[in-house]
Amino acid sequence: MSNASQPTNPKFQTTPYPIDTMPPGIPYIVGNEAAERFSFYGMKAILTVFMTTYLLGGNGETDPMSDGDAKFWVHVFVMAAYFTPLIGAFAADWLFGKYKTILWLSILYCFGHLALALNETRIGLAVGLGLIAFGTGAIKPCVSAHVGDQFGSKNSHMLEKVFGWFYVAINLGAFASTLLTPWLLDRFGPQVAFGVPGILMAIATFLFWMGRNRFVHIPARGAVFFKDAFTGDGLKALLNLAPIYILVAVFWSLFDQTASAWVLQANHMDRTVFGFELLSSQIQAANPFLILILVPVFSYLIYPTFNKVFSMTPLRRVGIGMFLTVGAFSISALIETAIQNGGTPSIGWQVLAYIILTAAEVMVSITCLEFSYTQAPNSIKSIIMSFYMLSVSLGNFITAGVNAVISNDDGSSKLPGASYYWFFTGLMLVAAFLFIIVAYMYRGRTYIQDSAPETEIDAEASAMN
Numbered sequence: 090m091s092n093a094s095q096p097t098n099p100k101f102q103t104t105p106y107p108i109d110t111m112p113p114g115i116p117y118i119v120g121n122e123a124a125e126r127f128s129f130y131g132m133k134a135i136l137t138v139f140m141t142t143y144l145l146g147g148n149g150e151t152d153p154m155s156d157g158d159a160k161f162w163v164h165v166f167v168m169a170a171y172f173t174p175l176i177g178a179f180a181a182d183w184l185f186g187k188y189k190t191i192l193w194l195s196i197l198y199c200f201g202h203l204a205l206a207l208n209e210t211r212i213g214l215a216v217g218l219g220l221i222a223f224g225t226g227a228i229k230p231c232v233s234a235h236v237g238d239q240f241g242s243k244n245s246h247m248l249e250k251v252f253g254w255f256y257v258a259i260n261l262g263a264f265a266s267t268l269l270t271p272w273l274l275d276r277f278g279p280q281v282a283f284g285v286p287g288i289l290m291a292i293a294t295f296l297f298w299m300g301r302n303r304f305v306h307i308p309a310r311g312a313v314f315f316k317d318a319f320t321g322d323g324l325k326a327l328l329n330l331a332p333i334y335i336l337v338a339v340f341w342s343l344f345d346q347t348a349s350a351w352v353l354q355a356n357h358m359d360r361t362v363f364g365f366e367l368l369s370s371q372i373q374a375a376n377p378f379l380i381l382i383l384v385p386v387f388s389y390l391i392y393p394t395f396n397k398v399f400s401m402t403p404l405r406r407v408g409i410g411m412f413l414t415v416g417a418f419s420i421s422a423l424i425e426t427a428i429q430n431g432g433t434p435s436i437g438w439q440v441l442a443y444i445i446l447t448a449a450e451v452m453v454s455i456t457c458l459e460f461s462y463t464q465a466p467n468s469i470k471s472i473i474m475s476f477y478m479l480s481v482s483l484g485n486f487i488t489a490g491v492n493a494v495i496s497n498d499d500g501s502s503k504l505p506g507a508s509y510y511w512f513f514t515g516l517m518l519v520a521a522f523l524f525i526i527v528a529y530m531y532r533g534r535t536y537i538q539d540s541a542p543e544t545e546i547d548a549e550a551s552a553m554n
């Protein structure tokens with residue numbers, strides 16, 4: 090299938106380089122992603138504390154939100170940030186191609202950071218978060234698909250490892266910013282704390298532009314896009330993947346509570362580590378830090394070792410990851426019981442929950458990224474990636490929805506204390522069992538940019554066996 094449906098700059102390479110080594114555009118994409126994720130996670134890390142402590146009213150006095158409202162709005166924001174990928178994917182695959190879509194929307198994203206840094210009221214918050222949700226979400230599926238587009242049949246064997254390293258870059262940025270921005274907020278206030286992530290987003294945009302002559306630019310499909318996307322192979326791939334994404338949404342519903350419920354829980358824990366008292370929002374840095382350790386451990390030790398006795402196919406990894414998430418949330422439920430009984434448990438218990446949850450993330454999230462890319466027909470790679478990202482949006486919709494339903498008028502909760510955590514643990518357990526059935530029934534095909542698709546049987550074998 091030819092990709093050259095829409096004109097593109099004639100200087101640009103429009104098919105993968107016929108090489109068996111690392112494509113030359115990868116360092117620019119990975120560098121861009123690390124800086125962009127620094128900006129996103131830095132801002133997100135301080136969001137709950139900003140809303141519940143620093144937010145100003147129209148009269149310039151502090152006018153903070155309640156814990157319940159902050160939890161609700163954080164999840165609405167993340168839900169929006171993972172809904173807009175669909176818009177970016179349409180823009181990229183149908184009209185503009187991935188490069189232009191990413192570049193223009195990144196500029197919009199920078200303005201979002203600017204609004205947060207310059208206006209500390211609900212207006213600045215709404216405008217800033219609106220622009221950021223649109224920018225970060227709409228570029229996200231395009232960036233992931235752009236990684237895959239750099240590879241052809243000769244170097245496609247490197248895809249699994251590259252998606253692993255891509256994820257490491259994300260978390261390198263996230264780790265640095267999750268430690269730094271809470272400290273900036275505490276020390277210098279919201280303008281500096283929101284301003285620094287904005288500068289990093291500007292650097293991310295510049296880095297991406299620098300890579301323009303090294304990238305493979307797969308052109309947009311133009312008029313034939315809708316036919317490709319919603320008939321034949323495109324529709325089949327979407328329908329095959331939909332049940333998987335719906336169940337993976339439950340994983341994200343729990344995972345993203347590390348930015349809300351777990352931060353609020355950490356307020357009631359003993360956060361002293363080696364004589365230093367960490368801020369409750371800084372504990373979130375445990376996740377990206379653990380990713381940096383666990384990705385190589387899984388790639389080079391756990392998967393190869395397990396593969397000798399039990400093939401760790403993509404769908405099996407995702408299923409195991411879901412059961413691990415049940416374990417992680419059970420620990421947070423037990424921590425909550427201890428707090429309700431008047432205790433001040435050590436933050437070490439939450440770190441233990443983070444270790445299990447991050448192992449689950451490696452198995453669910455990285456696998457889904459690579460799996461979604463390979464299962465998507467070539468002309469709608471961004472679209473399929475955006476449908477995967479909708480599962481994150483759906484997950485946060487579930488969390489925001491549950492929080493809205495359980496909140497009483499007086500600010501108390503219908504699921505008080507540990508019952509809140511047990512509710513989500515039970516939901517995850519049900520989803521994990523259903524996933525076993527869905528994975529068993531999955532039928533799909535593998536597509537790489539310059540090769541013919543594998544047959545259903547081949548792809549099924551590589552997915553399940």
Ligand SMILES: CN(CC(=O)O)C(=O)CN
Pocket residue numbers: 126256259260376377380450454
């Ligand atoms: C949720 N992610 C992926 C991302 O793209 O941000 C993480 O890396 C969380 N550790």
